[in-house]
Amino acid sequence: MNIIWDPIISWLLEHGIRIVLILVLSIIAWFMLKRLLPPIIRRSVKHYGTGESKSGMDNRTRTLLRVYIGAGQILILIIALFMVLSEMGVSIGPVLAGFGVAGIAVGFGAQYLIRDLIAGSFIIMENQYRIGDLVKIGDIFGAVEEVNLRKTVIRDWEGMVHHIPNGAIAIATNATRHYSNVYLDVPVAYGTDLDHAIEVMNRVGSALAQDDAWKNRITEAPQVLRVNNFGNSGIDIKVFGKVKPHDKWAVTGELRLRLKKAFDNEGIEIPWPHTKVYFGNTPNQQGGTKEGIANSQ
Numbered sequence: 001m002n003i004i005w006d007p008i009i010s011w012l013l014e015h016g017i018r019i020v021l022i023l024v025l026s027i028i029a030w031f032m033l034k035r036l037l038p039p040i041i042r043r044s045v046k047h048y049g050t051g052e053s054k055s056g057m058d059n060r061t062r063t064l065l066r067v068y069i070g071a072g073q074i075l076i077l078i079i080a081l082f083m084v085l086s087e088m089g090v091s092i093g094p095v096l097a098g099f100g101v102a103g104i105a106v107g108f109g110a111q112y113l114i115r116d117l118i119a120g121s122f123i124i125m126e127n128q129y130r131i132g133d134l135v136k137i138g139d140i141f142g143a144v145e146e147v148n149l150r151k152t153v154i155r156d157w158e159g160m161v162h163h164i165p166n167g168a169i170a171i172a173t174n175a176t177r178h179y180s181n182v183y184l185d186v187p188v189a190y191g192t193d194l195d196h197a198i199e200v201m202n203r204v205g206s207a208l209a210q211d212d213a214w215k216n217r218i219t220e221a222p223q224v225l226r227v228n229n230f231g232n233s234g235i236d237i238k239v240f241g242k243v244k245p246h247d248k249w250a251v252t253g254e255l256r257l258r259l260k261k262a263f264d265n266e267g268i269e270i271p272w273p274h275t276k277v278y279f280g281n282t283p284n285q286q287g288g289t290k291e292g293i294a295n296s297q
Contacts, residue, residue, distance in 0.1 A: 018087050026080040033072045038065055055245060059130035063147050066131070067124055070148065113150070115167035120149035123166060129174045134246065136173040137164055180248035182222050182241040186259060187234040189269035194235070198224045200266050201239060204258045209241075214254065217247040222255055234271030 041064050045057050122128075124147065129135045133144050135154065142156035152169065154162045188197050202223050208214055209221035222241030229236040243251045263270055 059132040063130040119166035134175040176245035185236040
């Protein structure tokens with residue numbers, strides 16, 4: 001009986017303790033990674049995040065944590081696996097050689113994967129966009145839910161989730177980097193006193209920027225930029241202002257609401273499409289024809 005158990009006990013004493021130690025150290029490294037890496041990344045983002053808003057730095061931190069913690073955990077697992085195999089008497093050389101042969105075999109098929117990983121590395125290093133940013137990639141516009149070395153995940157306004165390989169991204173437009181703009185055309189009727197309309201619009205924009213409920217979202221009060229266009233039914237007046245990231249749509253909606261109320265109080269008409277239809281002959285100077293005129297709105 002001792003002849004059978006002695007080698008097993010001897011092996012366990014020599015290698016089993018080492019395997020347990022490897023597993024324990026791996027678990028410790030796993031939890032230390034999750035505990036020590038976040039403060040390091042937060043300090044780094046804060047140090048190099050000049051010009052970034054607090055929400056932007058938070059998004060950057062979340063993105064880097066997901067990428068680096070995920071990569072670190074994979075590295076810990078691989079190192080622990082090879083160390084355990086070595087303690088069990090499995091030769092690591094042939095295993096690595098096998099991976100090398102397999103790598104050559106699938107090398108051509110892995111070209112797109114390598115391209116994705118390289119593109120993902122540049123996206124993260126250059127801070128092109130982060131988790132929580134609103135971006136447009138190709139024809140897809142939505143919020144970034146995940147960024148890793150291989151792909152970007154975006155949820156659009158309809159709630160649909162898009163998985164985009166990083167290597168397929170040619171142009172990425174970030175709508176929430178540092179700040180956003182309110183850039184709005186406000187139409188008024190052709191008979192409007194433009195000086196009066198511009199004064200009312202500037203007053204509404206200034207009041208919105210000073211409102212306690214909105215002033216922390218607005219960095220530059222919306223004001224009239226120019227008379228922008230003579231349209232078919234009215235004159236377009238361009239309004240421009242700067243707001244915090246992600247607040248563009250909320251501020252723009254509130255500005256539209258306040259402008260409509262102010263225009264109603266001031267008697268300023270917001271035009272709608274008009275169509276004048278003539279039946280029969282060309283109208284005379286008095287605005288009538290022998291056949292008659294019909295107006296539609």
